[in-house]
Amino acid sequence: REERITLAHGAGGKATxxxxxxxxxxxxxxxxxxxLDDAAAxxxxxxxxxxxxxSFVVTPLFFPGGDIGHLAVNGTVNDLAVSGARPLYLTAGFILEEGFPVADLMRIVTSMREAADAAGVHVVTGDTKVVQRGKGDGCYVNTSGIGVVEHAWRLGAHHVRPGDAVIVSGPIGDHGITIMLARGDLGIESDLESDTAPLHDLVAALLEVAPGVRMMRDATRGGVATVLNELARAAEVSVVLEEDAIPVRPEVRGAAELLGIDPLYVACEGRFVAVVEEAQAGQAVEALRAHPLGAQAAVIGRVGEAPAGLVLLKTAFGGTRICDVLVGxxxxxxx
Amino acid sequence: REERITLAHGAGGKATxxxxxxxxxxxxxxxxxxxLDDAAAxxxxxxxxxxxxxSFVVTPLFFPGGDIGHLAVNGTVNDLAVSGARPLYLTAGFILEEGFPVADLMRIVTSMREAADAAGVHVVTGDTKVVQRGKGDGCYVNTSGIGVVEHAWRLGAHHVRPGDAVIVSGPIGDHGITIMLARGDLGIESDLESDTAPLHDLVAALLEVAPGVRMMRDATRGGVATVLNELARAAEVSVVLEEDAIPVRPEVRGAAELLGIDPLYVACEGRFVAVVEEAQAGQAVEALRAHPLGAQAAVIGRVGEAPAGLVLLKTAFGGTRICDVLVGxxxxxxx
Ligand SMILES: Nc1ncnc2c1ncn2[C@@H]1O[C@H](COP(=O)(O)OP(=O)(O)OP(=O)(O)O)[C@@H](O)[C@H]1O
Ligand SMILES: Nc1ncnc2c1ncn2[C@@H]1O[C@H](COP(=O)(O)OP(=O)(O)OP(=O)(O)O)[C@@H](O)[C@H]1O
Ligand SMILES: [Mg+2]
Ligand SMILES: [Mg+2]
Ligand SMILES: [Mg+2]
Ligand SMILES: [Mg+2]
Ligand SMILES: [Mg+2]
Ligand SMILES: [Mg+2]
Structure with a gap:
């Protein structure tokens, strides 16, 4: 076991x-x-x-398509939504660094309010701490969320069965790549924006037409590949993905290649993975596509029996490779 | 309005x-x-x-009588308890700095577990983020808490009436002074320990004998003086304190004098202020004193009509001074 915390412990993959x-x-x-689900029941x-x-520690705080405030509200709304709950209330805890511009704080708070309005939730309590210059990085935000589960959904990895369809609600990796580009290290100009969005409404649209949804997870840190690895392990099934079927924007594919990372491991902040009873896969994708946040939803693979615990990727060239959990x-x- | 965040914005006083x-x-x-109560209803x-x-950003992380883990659990339990709720569930969000010793994390987590057990609450969900070396200070913890309100208490500043007794549940300032001494800057050796403790049981003991409790607040950042100033403002009453009646340990008084700060402004993490209908003040103090966490509870003053919005301190020498909100x-x- 490691003796010290490394950045990998925060990446959402194997070390986390x-x-x-x-x-x-x-x-x-x-x-x-x-x-260890997205939300506690x-x-x-x-x-x-x-x-x-x-907690949100994104850098930079402001990026194309959103900011830490949007992310903090949507991220927590989404963990509730994919748990089958209707998001109701949020808490907001701020750790501010001495010297942080109040104007930046107001931008963040205003965008939290906008995101909360869009998701129909209220910030009902909060906390504000300040640390000395050099002991933070401007602004960290924690949001906790409370929702009600109004239907007797049977959601969770243990409901997943071989034959089920694996669906993703839209193109993957936009958020993570947008953040990398916003740091300017790659020197690439692009119109790419974060996909940060509240998913409660899209999830509701899906559940309405496809009561055979087995489980959902938002594909945040570690991306779609990590979500599916956790599923394969928990449900003792295999997952076989069709590379060709996975929606990835060309800009994301290009930047990911330069970064030497597979988009399957890149975080989204407005996409979720759903496993759906095979017979309902068609209507599920149709319902998702009918919603602005799910326009490019697609079946990307199938659940299988063996090899249990593994995620396999069938490549465009007819090969198959193991798509393991994120390391580092x-x-x-x-x- | 200030343009940048200062440490005072995190002190719990006027700037906060x-x-x-x-x-x-x-x-x-x-x-x-x-x-803007301790907990949302x-x-x-x-x-x-x-x-x-x-959120908790205390430094040092470990100190006589507790650590950041104890504080995080007890602090959130106490905000629920003084709101008349029975604490049930906690969330735990960690922001760790790259390089933080895993052994220290385990000590913190173990002490959270102990504190949770003592308070009868469960950590039901959490989150773990890591920031680069130099962008944090070892470990920050956020705890959110959920409790149920099982009785129709009528608690809150607006229930307070002139004539009510102001009670403190024990000696004040132990926590804040312990932290200052633990930093070693004062070069004083002392046996002083933080008062960090879960107050739910003590609060329950009080409410049982004194249904005429009007309001309670835990006296954290800004101390007892800040709690009472907020009360005076919110209820449009005055509060008159008897300096002689306020329980302060000699070590706290001594160190506070060296630091040039009044113990009334020093944070406690296991004390609360209660305003109680005059006729029940005696039995209230008695019930508090019968509990190990309230052995030195005392009536420290009275609510008055005028000057509305102010806290006055009658000194040992017969003088009276205004005890304003904390600045800086x-x-x-x-x-
Ligand atoms: N410090 C912690 N204490 C207790 N449980 C934790 C802690 N960190 C994570 N968990 C639990 O582990 C599981 C996975 O947490 P994780 O943060 O990876 O999920 P997530 O919130 O869906 O992802 P992300 O944080 O990327 O949005 C959750 O059930 C969470 O409650
Ligand atoms: N960033 C914030 N957003 C929304 N509300 C906030 C924020 N910070 C504080 N508040 C609200 O202001 C009130 C006072 O907060 P404060 O943190 O001082 O109370 P406390 O938790 O009782 O004290 P302490 O943090 O010292 O334990 C509470 O009602 C809290 O919900
Ligand atoms: Mg999630
Ligand atoms: Mg999440
Ligand atoms: Mg607080
Ligand atoms: Mg409080
Ligand atoms: Mg508090
Ligand atoms: Mg998380």
Missing amino acids: QTLVEAVFLEAFRNPVLEP LEIGLSRVAVTTD DPLPRIC | QTLVEAVFLEAFRNPVLEP LEIGLSRVAVTTD DPLPRIC
């Missing part, structure tokens, strides 16, 4: 998983936390309530 | 209040956030639910 399981789950273990009185939390952190601090 | 009202409340405004289904959040940040990063 190990840390979460060996340190956090080990200490906090209880049946609600144990599934609680019962309060007669209500089924979903709760989730995320090729794109630090993208959310 | 201004920032919260002018920036955060202004943008997020809604009836649940508006009272929600209705979910038929249940009354309290929600709160705090004499003790940065104590929680």
Whole structure:
């Protein structure tokens, strides 16, 4: 076991998983936390309530298509939405660095308000701490979210069956690549924008036509490949992807190639993966495509029986390769 | 208005209040956030639910009597408890600095677990982000908390009436002074320990004998003086304190004098202020004193009519001075 925290522990891949399981789950273990889902499922009185939390440390704070404020609201809304919950309330915790411009803070807060309005949620409580110059990086935001689960959806990796279709709600990798380009290190100009968006409405549209949805996850840190690896492991199934079917914008493909990273591992902030009963795959994709946030939704693969625990990619050239979990952190601090 | 964030914006006093009202409340405004109470009061289904959040940036991370993990659990438990809620669930968000020792993280997480067990709450969801070396300070923790309000308490500044007794649950300032001493800058050796503790049980003991409790607040950043100033302003009353009656340990008084700060402004992490109907003040103090966490509880003053909005301190020498809100940040990063 490593002795010190590395950037990889924050990347959402193998190192994060190990840390979460060996340190956090080990200490906090209880049946609600144990599934390690996007949101915790609680019962309060007669209500089924979903709760989730995320901290945001993205750099730069402002980028094409959004900013840390949008991300913080949408990210938490999305963890609730893919859990089958209707997002209701948010908390907002700020860690500000001494010297941070109040005007920047106001931009961030205004964009949180806009994102909250768009998602129909309210920020009901918050907290503000300040650290000395050099002990932060401008502004970190934590949002926790609370939603209600109004339907008896049976969602989760354990509902997934061989034969199910694997769907992605839109082109992948836009967010992560946008952040890398915004840092200016690649020296590429592009019109690419982050896909940051609230997914509650798109998810509702999907669930309405396809009650056979088995599970959903938003494809944030670690990207689609990481989500599917966690699924394959948890459900003890295989996932076979068709490379040709995966929607990737040409600009994303190009920049990812320069960065030496597969778009399948690049974070989205407005896309989710859904596993759907095969018979409902067609209507599911149709419903997603009918929504502005799902215009390029597609079936990208199938769940199989063996090799259990693995994600395989059938390449455009007819080959097959293993698409393993993310190791290291090729794109630090993208959310 | 200031153009940049200063440490005072994180101190819990005047600058924090201004920032919260002018920036955060202004943008997020809604009836649940508006009272700016310790916890937000929600209705979910038929249940009354309290929600709160705090980020913790204390330095050093480990100190006599506790550590950032204890603080993070107890702080959030206490904001729920003083809101009349029974604490149930916590979220845990970590922002770790690259290079942070995993052994230190395990100590923090273990102590969170111990504190959670002591308070009867469960960590049900979490998040882990890592920032580059030099962009954090080891470990920041955010905890959000959810509790249920099972009784129809009528708590809040607007229930406070002239004549009510002002009670503090124990000696003040231990936490803030312990942190200052732990930094070693004062070169004082002392046995002083942080008062960090979960208050839910003590609060329950109080409410059981004194249903005439009007309001409670935990006296964290800004200390007892800041809590009472907020009360005086919100309820449009005066508060008159008897200096002699305020429990302060000699070590705290001594160190505070060296630091040039009044213990009334020093943060506690295991004390609360309660305003209680005069007729029940005696039994309230008695109930508090019967509990290990309230052994030195005392009536420290009275609510009056005028001058509305002000806190006055009657000194040991028979004088009276205004005890205004905290300006500046004499003790940065104590929680
Ligand atoms: N510090 C922690 N303590 C307890 N549980 C944690 C912690 N960090 C992560 N988890 C749990 O691990 C699981 C995965 O967390 P993760 O943050 O990767 O999910 P996510 O929020 O969906 O992704 P992202 O943070 O990229 O948006 C969740 O169930 C989460 O509750
Ligand atoms: N960034 C923010 N956004 C929205 N509301 C905020 C923000 N910061 C503080 N608030 C609100 O202002 C009020 C006071 O917050 P504060 O953090 O001082 O209270 P506290 O948690 O009781 O104190 P402490 O943080 O010292 O424990 C609370 O109602 C809180 O919800
Ligand atoms: Mg997620
Ligand atoms: Mg998330
Ligand atoms: Mg707070
Ligand atoms: Mg409080
Ligand atoms: Mg608090
Ligand atoms: Mg997360």
